[in-house]
Structures are given as C-alpha cells and as structure tokens.
Amino acid sequence: MVHAAWLIVLFPLLGAVVLFSFGRRLGEPAAGWIGTSAIAASFVAACCTFAGVAGLPRSGGQAFTQHLFDWINVGSFHAQVALLADPLSMTMCLFVTGISALIHLYSIGYMHGERDYAKFFFYLNLFVTSMLVLVLANNLLLTFVGWEGVGVCSYWLISYYFDKDSAASAGKKAFVYNRIGDVGLLLAMFLLFSQLHTLNYLDLGRRASSLSSLVITMAVLALLLAAAGKSAQIPLFNWLPDAMEGPTPVSALIHAATMVTAGVYLLCRMHVLVSASATATWVICGIGLATAFVAATIATSQSDIKKGLAFSTVSQIGYMVLAVGTGDYVAAIFLMVAHAFFKALLFLGSGSVIHGLHGEQELVRMGALRKFLPWTYATFLIGWLAICGVPPFAGFWAKGSVLDAAWAKSPALWAVGIFTALLTAYYMSRLFYLTFTGQARFDQVGPNGEDPIPTPHESPWTMRLPLVILAICTTFGGVLGLPFLHNFGLEPWLSPVFGTSLHTPDFSVATQWTFAVIDAAVALAGIGLAWILWRGRAERPALTPAFLARVWYWDDAYDAVFGRPATKLANFSAEVVDQRVIDGAVLGSAGLVRRGAVALRRIQNGQVRSYAIGIVAGLVAFLAFLLSRIG
Amino acid sequence: MSIPGSAYLILAAALFCIGAFGLLIRRNVLVMFMCVELMLNAANLTFVTFGRMLHDVGGQASVFFVLVVAAAEVVVGLGIVVAIFRRRHRAVADELSSLKG
Secondary structure: OHHHHHHHHHHHHHHHHHHHHHHHHHOOOHHHHHHHHHHHHHHHHHHHHHHHHHOOOHHHOOOEEEEEEEEEEEOOEEEEEEEEEOHHHHHHHHHHHHHHHHHHHHHHHHOOOOOOHHHHHHHHHHHHHHHHHHHHEOEHHHHHHHHHHHHHHHHHHHOOOOOOHHHHHHHHHHHHHHHHHHHHHHHHHHHHHHHHOOOEHHHHHHHHHHOOHHHHHHHHHHHHHHHHHHOOOOOOOOHHHHHHHOOHHHHHHHHHHOHHHHHHHHHHHOHHHHHHOHHHHHHHHHHHHHHHHHHHHHHOOOOEHHHHHHHHHHHHHHHHHHHHHHOOHHHHHHHHHHHHHHHHHHHHHHHHHHHHOOOOOEHHHOOOOOOOOHHHHHHHHHHHHHHHOOOOOHHHHHHHHHHHHHHHHOHHHHHHHHHHHHHHHHHHHHHHHHHHOOOOOOOOOOOOOOOOOOOOOOOOHHHHHHHHHHHHHHHHHHHHHOOOOOOOOHHHHHHHHHHHHOOOOOOOHHHHHHHHHHHHHHHHHHHHHHHHHHOOOOOOHHHOOHHHHOHHHHHHHHHHHHHHHHHHHHHHHHHHHHHHHHHHHHHHHHHHHHHHHHHHOOOOOOOHHHHHHHHHHHHHHHHHHHHHHHO | OOOOHHHHHHHHHHHHHHHHHHHHHOOEHHHHHHHHHHHHHHHHHHHHHHHHHOOOOHHHHHHHHHHHHHHHHHHHHHHHHHHHHHHHOOOEHHHOOOOOO
C-alpha cells in the first residue's frame, strides 16, 4: 500500500497537465470537475498510503522511502527524486489533499462565471502538486522545488485579478517576501551540505550529532527565516493580509490551510536540529509568540472580513511556531490540522458571505446575515466557536495542547499565550457579530455612498457541502489529540518520527483539568467581552485605533527604512549612474573614435607620392633600426 | 677573375635607390611605373646574387615568382594608366587624388 505514494503526487500533476492543455476547450464547469476529481483521487491514494504506513514497524521510524529517479549526480552531491512516506508526511498529505478536494469543489460554485475559469483550476492543481512534493520529498532540495512551486502558484493566484492594481502589487509583495525567506532555506541547505554532505532528511537526522552547536544554531535560524517567509511570521508577516486580494477559495486553501503551514512543517521535519539548539528554540518561541500576539491585536481592528481572518491566520501560525519552539511538535501538528479545518471553514464561510453580498467584504455593510444565509451561518458558528477555543471543538484541544507546552517551557510564554487567546476569542466574536447578528446594514446606503446591496442569497450546494464537511471535521477533529487518551490520536502516531526530540508536557490529570477550565473560561470571557462591546454596534473607532488598523505601522516602517531609500537609490542609478556614467562612457568612447578619425583622415590625401614617401620613410627607419642593432 | 658578390649587391642597392627616388620625384604616372619596375628588378638581382653566394637555388626560384607577379602587375597597372589617359588625356600623379579620405 505504501507504494501508492507516488500516485498522491501524480494525480494532481495529471490534472494540471490536462487543464493546461485542454482547459480552455473544456470550459465551465468541466474544467472544475476535472480539477476536483484529480485531487479527490489524490486523497484516495493518500488514504491507501496512510494505511500502508500505519502497517510499517514502529522501530524504523515508520519511514518508507520510494525512490523514483536520480536527479543530480555531481561529484559527492547526489540529489534524488524520492518520496518519504512516514507518519508526519502522511498526516500532512491527508489533510492537504482532503481540504484541497473540498475547496476545489467549493470553487466550482464560487468561480462561476469568472473569466479564466479553467486557468484557475490549473493553478490550484499545480499548487496541490507542489505542496505534495514539498511534503513528501525525502531531501531538502526536492522540498525546495515544492517550496518554490507553491510560492509561484501563490503569486499567480493572489494576482488572479491582475487587471486590479492592488491585486497585482499584492502578488508582487508576497513573492518578494517569500524570496527573502527562501534565502534562509538556501543558506541552511548550503550550510548543512558543507558540513554533513547530505540533504536527505533521514541522513541529516542521523548525522546531526556530529555538528557543533554554533553550526546547528545558525542552520536552525536560517530555517526559521525560511519558515518566517512562508508562514508569515515576524518580521515577514505583512504579505499574508495583502494576499487576500486573491479569490476566497485561494485564501482558504493556500493562505490559511496549507501553504502557510509549510514553514512549520519544515521546522518539524528538521526536529533533530531544532531540538539540539537551546538558543534557537528560544528564538523560535519568541518569534512565534510575538507574531501570535501582534497579529491578534491587529485582527481586533480590521474592517474587512477577509483581512480579519488573515491576521487571525498569522496569529494561529504563531501559536504553531511557538509549539515547535517548546519542543512539542505534536501540538504544532495538531493545531495545524485543527486550524486547517476551522480556518478553511471560516474562509469558505466568508467566501459564501461575499458571494451572497455580490462581492462586498466590509464588515460595516453586513449584519443580520443569519436570516439570509442559514447554512453559512450554522457552519461559520462552529468555526467561530472552534477558533475561540470553546470545548468540545477541535480548536479548544489544539490550542490547549500548545498552551500546555508553553507552560512547560516557561510560564511567561503561557501568560502571553493565554492573553492572546483572549484576544482571539474577542476579535473573532466581533467579526462574527458584525457579520451575522444585529441590524442589517447591507440594504442601506454605504458609508462612502455605495448603493444598497440586493437581498443576499444562499450559495449553491457545491459551496454548502464543503462547509458542512469542514464543520463536521471541526467539531470532531479534537479526537486527534485528546489529552487523556495516550494511546490514540496524533501523539502515538507521530512519536516514531520525532523520537527523542519530542517534549510533551507531563502534567497530572488535575493540572490538565485546571488548564482546560482556564482555557475555556478565557474563550468565554473573550466572547462575552465582544458581546458587551459590539452588540448592536457596527463601528467603535475608539476600539479600532489607527495604530492597530494600520498593522502597527509595520508597512510604513518598512517603506521608510527599505522602500524609500531603495527608490532613491533606483532614481540615483537611473539619473546619475545610467545617464552620466554608463551613457557617458559609451557616448564618450564613440566621440573619441570620431574625433580621432577626423584627425587621421587628413593623412589619407589620395596622393600616391605621399603614400610612397610614407613607405620609404618607414623602410628607412626600419633599416636604420636593424643597422643599429647589428652595429 | 670573378666579380665579387658584393658588387652585385651594391649595384642592386643603387638600382633600388634610383627607382625609389624616381618614384618619389617624378609625376608622370608612366615614369613612376617604370621606376617601380626598376625597384622590382633590383630586388630580383639581390635574390639571384644571394642564391649564387649561398649555393641555394631558392633565390633564383623566387625570381620567377616575382617575374610572374610583376607581369600581372604590369597588365593591371598599364590598364589603369591607359584608362586614365582615355579620360584625362594626361597622366599626372598629383592631379589624381579623388580617393582621398
């Protein structure tokens, strides 16, 4: 069964090839169905492989390597195209293919009537292919191929409405931020290869003990830079909110559920190195927690439903990075899976809202949608309770395990984490109330004089079905990591992969209950706080200060520090270096030749006898020279 | 009594200088042409002399090449001179400068 691993990648690739070749001719909705069935087939293959991996002996780390072909053989450098099927990669594959299939199905309805309908599904299939290469690769180099593949698909999809200026520049922004992160991944690869002469994950894990602690710290920090770029962590997090310019299914799939967790996956994959450097784990904890907190504060003040969800995504990934830093990789993966469920659900729900409101995304123009979008309301409700951390939904258990791990590392981390959890419950509740409850505001003239929006309509079944399935997953996803079941769920499943790197908190049952009660109480407090502050209100400028709404002026700071000096440098290059120095050198040498030629043409006067004098004079001079040498 | 080789060389040098000098001071194209021939034959004489002095037949063989080249040159050169006469009815070198830069 494990030999089906290559089929997981093959199906989306085939789908992409077919859509690339015949997409335009297939048109709507055939192209969408082909894309969806390719991913569904991939999900089936992932399930088969999963069953196979589950049957492997635990002693060998439950890893199966499927060698496809040699890629590069130069000197001592060998890169293979080989797939590594182990519990970690299979967990990723299952939720990536599963959620992708649902979001493809959703897109069939959501993208109805868009131009470039087939191209959209081509990009999506290519994205899933790249993501699966990233996840299944058995070496860093092949992971990098997938890493770049998802990056470029993300760029295409963010700029999907490329005739809109904001979408085009958001795509560029994402691309540039990701490139900065890629430098980190490349540096880590160079460093590890120069020291260990391999990029294979299993070999790296085995040989890591021979590295000096400085090298390990440097490699982990480089990997953290890569993860910060891809997973939108401080200092590279600002691209993700702008990425919401893409169609909503893209936001759900790429910029919430799958691609942005690639950085966390990479750190989990390199767990041997990460755990070996105490310095680096503290940096990882710090980055993760700071991102979680900063993004949560920003999310409280967003006026756009998708922007709010985007900052919430950044914040949640911050929690995952925090979990990696504490050494509880299982908690990171648990939150990743749970987050994939509920954040995909929330984004698809917001997409359904936007679809129903004919493209409106501003919270001030929503309200009372409960009556008009019952399916969306019910499923969004579940996603909202899950992300707030209300039991028994998946988010409660996942966030709880991350906070427990933070406490085990340091109570200070836990304190900031629990406060961020309060903020999370608050901003999500605000978003929920503004969207679904209170007075209907869409049928009034907008704050900037927009026309009233006609009565919203519920979405077609292709969009409702994924919502329902994701809502079910969100409700019951918690069973993957129930704290009182030690021989069931993610922890026993993933422990062969992480081995001794894994540090799960070892609390007594009473302590676990205490933490669970605190988590639940904080979630309810946040929900209640939002209810008190936002019930029946659409705008409270005092609670949405410009400092938070404008992302702590983070973009403005980057603009001042990097953007404007770079613009100045570019202008200087264009006006001085190019026009004076380079053009000066080119035109100057041309002028020199021209003036020299004008001087020299006088010698060529057409008189045969003057040429003859020249020849004779030359001859005489030459003979005189010879004579002087002889004499 | 045999004439020493140096005498031939001096003669050849003298002929060459006369030719070169004539080329420089005369303006009649035809005479300049004859001066060039004189210089060529001075060179031929040098070739033959050295061939004889060094007991190498290569010197005399080279002369044949020079003769052939000179013959070809005469054909082209005289052709040009005749063409100039046809157009201008005189051939003064200093008047011909239409190829100046």
